[in-house]
Amino acid sequence: MKLKIVKLLPIPLILLAISLFGIYQVYSKTGDFFIKDIDLKGGTSLTLIFNKSISTEEIEPIIKKKIDTFIISSSKTMEGSTTINILTEKNINASEIVELLNSNGFYPNEYSIQFVGPELGSTFFSQVATLLTVAYILLFITNLYIYKKPIIAITIILSSIANIIVVFGVMNLLNQKISFAGFSSLLMLIAFAIDANVILATKILSGSLEEFYDQYKKGLITGLTINTGLIISMLIVLLFSNSPFLINIAQIQVIGFTADILNTWILNAAIIEVVLLGKRH
Known part of the structure; x- marks a missing residue:
């Protein structure tokens, strides 16, 4: 019997190639891997305090007469006053x-008005890079100890990195900015990718090599059910939410969860298939 999953490998590889092209386009122009929104790039912050309850929907059309692109948010106190930040x-x-x-x-x-520099974003990125490096090292060691197979530990990390590449690339190609909230949602996506790959590894290794494809199908059904539910919930947010923060999070999650289907159940599964079954076929 010939290898089956590896035949589908061009699909995630083409997606990764397109995504890398999108990242290259932005990096060659800005030096960043993705298009940063104002709260990550820095800009001017205007804070307005009202002594009554006011919604951003009332203020936003007026501000647009003076400013084309901006992020607006609000907070309210128990006393009824409203703080609007632009x-x-x-x-x-x-x-x-x-x-x-x-x-x-x-x-x-x-x-009040103040200049918001990019230092906050730079500090955030440096801390995230350090934390992810440590997390990936610990993740590799833990999975190597549990599964006793280096390829499993490697593919679990590979999938989460591939998902991030696809999110950055597709968002760049769609000319969509990523905000602080959106970037933070990437951390949730990383955690989900690890969970999905744990399901894949556990199912495949729970049976003999002769049962590889049967176990793979069981894991695939579970994975697709979870991913589909998450994608639908995020599409609902995209359709009905007016919050730019929620929309940005939903965009990233829809792209990421869709990419995870390909990167986990085709890319990683094909690599594991070749390593575990390749010599036998």
Whole structure:
């Protein structure tokens, strides 16, 4: 009997190649692997405090008359006051924004403006890189101890890295920015990829080599069920949410969960198939 899963290997490899091209396009222009949103890149932050309850939906159309691209968020206190924060790449005149709001019936009691540098984003990325390096080393050691097969430990890490490459590449090709919240959701995606590959490894190694494909199918059904449910839930968020933060998270999760199906159940499964069954066929 010939190897089966490896025949599908070109599918995830083509996706990875396209994603790497998307990453290269952005990196060659900006020096970054993905298009950073304002909260990661830095800009000007305007804070407005109102003594009544105001929604961002009321303020946003007015601000758009002066600023094309910005991130707006709000918080409310028990006393009923509202704090609106506007973050933009451009230098803005706070007085002009306040006058514009006044002319439309909104009167902030206080306001302040400050420059937000990229230092926060740089610190965040350096800490994430350090933590992921340590986490991957510990993950490799743990899985090597549990499964006693280096290829299993390697593929579990490979899948999560491949998912990140696809997310960055596809988001770049779609010209979509990644915000602080969106980047943080990548950490959830990494954790999910590890879970999916643990299911794959556990199912395959729970039987004999003769049962490889039967065990693979059982794991595949479980994995597809979980992934499909997650993708549908994130698509609902994309369709019905007005929050840019939730939309950014949902975009990344939909791309990531879709990529994980290919990277776990074809790419990694094919590698394991070749290593475990290759000599026998």
